[in-house]
Amino acid sequence: MLKIPKSHPRFVSLSIREKIVKGYNDGLVAKEGLLAHGRGEAFDYLVGEKTTRTAKAAINAAAATLLSAQSPVISVNGNVAALCPKEIVQLAKATKAKIEVNLFYYDENRKKKIVKSLKKAGAKQVLGTNPRSYRRIGGLDSPRRIVDKDGIFAADVVLVPLEDGDRTEALQKIGKTVITFDLNPLSRTAQTADITIVDNVIRGMRLLVSACKKSKTVKTNFNNKRALSSTISEIKNNLKRRGSLA
Secondary structure, eight states, X not given: OOOOOTTSTTHHHHHHHHHHHHHHHXXXXXXXXXXXXXXXXXXXXXXXXXXXXXXXHHHHHHHHHHXXXXXXXXXXXXXXXXXXXXXXXXXXXXXXXXXXXXXXXXXXXXXXXXXXXXXXXXXXXXXXXXXXXXXXXXXXXXXXXXXXXXXXXXXXXXXXXXXXXXXXXXXXXXXXXXXXXXXXXXXXXXXXXXXXEOSOHHHHHHHHHHHHHHOOOOOOOOOHHHHHHHHXXXXXXXXXXXXXXX
């Protein structure tokens, strides 16, 4: 990995970028995942590279929802495994959630490497690798339609960080509550999910773990449409501030 001096003004962003590159070199991340990360990085600039007030409210709502769930599951793809494996394991422990690997750009060898990286981070069990447990969810033609009968198939709440919109819709149609991380508030995933955390997944996941450790099982009246509208206003305000400094 490239050694980035901490004095560099883009230290945090470049360090995250290096994590994704390492994930690709280690066989966790698909080539297309590099493109997706770049798109997310652009939107992170728009939100000001910080966790906004609205994102914090979404994180608290997500924590309450996960803690009150009967069978929560964290769905993991290559990018998430490369960026925050320890946080995934910590969140699973804090919420008693199961972890399941689910890939759009499917590759059996890549899946095994992701499972290995999660277990190295402390996961005791990772679902999504036993063909005998495979079930299909309707409305999808991609490999993501294959889920584990003891994981996503049986879940009531599914956290799907860095998700694609068609699976979010498919999961909701079979009765799942969907929580996602998506830096683009206009994406189909963000617009469709029950709770969208518009934040960098590393920043947001750490805060979500902390919130779950502190939070109680309380009912939330979070409204995702209003939150996304608020996020867009926050982006506009951030751009205005940046413009006034020019």
